[in-house]
Amino acid sequence: MTEFVRVSEQLALPKGPGVPIMASARRLDTYPVHVCLDEATAVARLCDEIAGRRVALVTDDTVFAVHARRLGERLTATGLDVVSTSFPPGEASKSLPTASALLDWLAGTSLARRDVLLSVGGGVVMDTVGWVASAYMRGIPYINVPTTLLAHVDAALGGKVAIDHPSAKNLIGAFYQPKAVVSNVGYLRTLDGRGLRAGLAEAIKTGIIASPDLFALIEERHAAILAAEPATTADLVHASSVIKCRLIARDPYEHDLRRPLNFGHTVGHAVETATGYGPVLHGEAVAFGMACAARIAERRGLLDPALCARITGLLDRVELPTTLAGLPARLDPATTVAALGQIRKIRDGRLRFVLPTALGETVITDDVSDAEIHAALVVAPSAPVSRARSNGSGDA
Numbered sequence: 456m457t458e459f460v461r462v463s464e465q466l467a468l469p470k471g472p473g474v475p476i477m478a479s480a481r482r483l484d485t486y487p488v489h490v491c492l493d494e495a496t497a498v499a500r501l502c503d504e505i506a507g508r509r510v511a512l513v514t515d516d517t518v519f520a521v522h523a524r525r526l527g528e529r530l531t532a533t534g535l536d537v538v539s540t541s542f543p544p545g546e547a548s549k550s551l552p553t554a555s556a557l558l559d560w561l562a563g564t565s566l567a568r569r570d571v572l573l574s575v576g577g578g579v580v581m582d583t584v585g586w587v588a589s590a591y592m593r594g595i596p597y598i599n600v601p602t603t604l605l606a607h608v609d610a611a612l613g614g615k616v617a618i619d620h621p622s623a624k625n626l627i628g629a630f631y632q633p634k635a636v637v638s639n640v641g642y643l644r645t646l647d648g649r650g651l652r653a654g655l656a657e658a659i660k661t662g663i664i665a666s667p668d669l670f671a672l673i674e675e676r677h678a679a680i681l682a683a684e685p686a687t688t689a690d691l692v693h694a695s696s697v698i699k700c701r702l703i704a705r706d707p708y709e710h711d712l713r714r715p716l717n718f719g720h721t722v723g724h725a726v727e728t729a730t731g732y733g734p735v736l737h738g739e740a741v742a743f744g745m746a747c748a749a750r751i752a753e754r755r756g757l758l759d760p761a762l763c764a765r766i767t768g769l770l771d772r773v774e775l776p777t778t779l780a781g782l783p784a785r786l787d788p789a790t791t792v793a794a795l796g797q798i799r800k801i802r803d804g805r806l807r808f809v810l811p812t813a814l815g816e817t818v819i820t821d822d823v824s825d826a827e828i829h830a831a832l833v834v835a836p837s838a839p840v841s842r843a844r845s846n847g848s849g850d851a
């Protein structure tokens with residue numbers, strides 16, 4: 456079908472220079488989040504969202520082998536034109552070289568501006584592919600298909616996309632919202648226990664900062680969640696997604712840097728940086744960061760000791776680290792405080808802490824002293840469950 460469009464403008468000459476010109480560009484992005492129990496339902500939702508466009512599926516090598524190859528074949532079987540690629544798994548791939556290789560690959564496909572990039576994987580794939588989508592042709596549509604619990608409850612939502620720079624995590628990034636999120640909790644059955652626990656950390660965070668009900672759901676049903684039981688994980692993913700979407704809708708582009716969603720991430724990022732991105736999973740680092748922030752709040756008299764114990768107790772019960780000794784990598788307090796100092800330098804000289812004061816209530820402050828941080832780091836293990844685990848070992 457040929458197109459013929461007439462465009463007419465008769466703009467008057469403006470008044471002379473001297474008056475500042477105000478340019479404006481407003482944008483409102485909305486997208487559906489589908490929480491599915493099985494792949495057949497997810498494929499049906501994906502077909503609706505893709506609407507016949509060409510698809511470039513990007514994943515990591517592990518996810519390609521366990522799920523994405525089959526997903527690509529199922530999409531092809533519906534008549535869609537699908538090309539696929541994958542990169543090595545792990546945080547090291549959230550990098551400029553990976554992004555550059557993906558851009559080269561895309562340039563070699565005949566993907567057009569309205570075609571769809573399908574991002575299938577954990578947070579590393581979501582962040583990297585989302586960032587590539589934001590840059591390719593000044594932005595092409597992308598759909599997130601999360602496969603880790605962390606990506607289901609957190610990374611797939613919100614359009615914060617980034618790759619790491621050797622000097623700092625998530626240094627090169629953008630806000631670029633997906634066209635849709637289609638999750639299938641069935642994919643979580645192949646994730647190991649360590650991966651499930653790390654993802655649960657972000658859901659516990661959401662509960663602490665915004666929902667006593669979500670926190671209680673996790674307290675009651677954590678065993679079923681860690682067994683990847685579909686109905687329970689679907690409840691968790693649905694509740695966490697609704698709450699996260701509500702929180703980010705207030706300030707999707709983070710004009711206000713004082714965000715409760717950063718709870719646990721100040722110390723967490725320092726742990727990830729100081730251990731070289733890899734030995735400590737993001738969720739594990741965040742769990743430890745939440746325990747530290749809770750202890751700081753308790754020592755300041757802001758958090759009831761019983762609630763502090765309830766928070767660290769849940770983290771202990773789901774075997775997430777709450778002490779330095781419990782981290783799956785050796786780290787001493789001095790190195791952690793030094794890493795925090797580096798982060799302070801990057802973040803306009805401020806180290807913001809989100810401190811819980813009750814379930815669903817936080818205060819955000821930049822006046823936490825190194826001595827307070829040190830005291831929160833050196834605390835002895837509080838319960839017998841806090842164990843020193845061996846380096847990086849995932850279990851089944």
Ligand SMILES: NC(=O)c1ccc[n+]([C@@H]2O[C@H](COP(=O)([O-])OP(=O)(O)OC[C@H]3O[C@@H](n4cnc5c(N)ncnc54)[C@H](O)[C@@H]3O)[C@@H](O)[C@H]2O)c1
Nearest residue numbers: 517544545577578579602603605609610615642645646737
């Ligand atoms: N953009 C955001 O809002 C946001 C939020 C939270 C975290 N993040 C980022 O997410 C990243 C961490 O994500 P992650 O924890 O999902 O790690 P990840 O993406 O590295 O995945 C962990 C491992 O699990 C494997 N895997 C994924 N799905 C699997 C499955 N179903 N079965 C078996 N193995 C599977 C992967 O191949 C990988 O080896 C960090 O870089 C973090 O900064 C981003």
Ligand SMILES: [Zn+2]
Nearest residue numbers: 657720737741
């Ligand atoms: Zn996080």
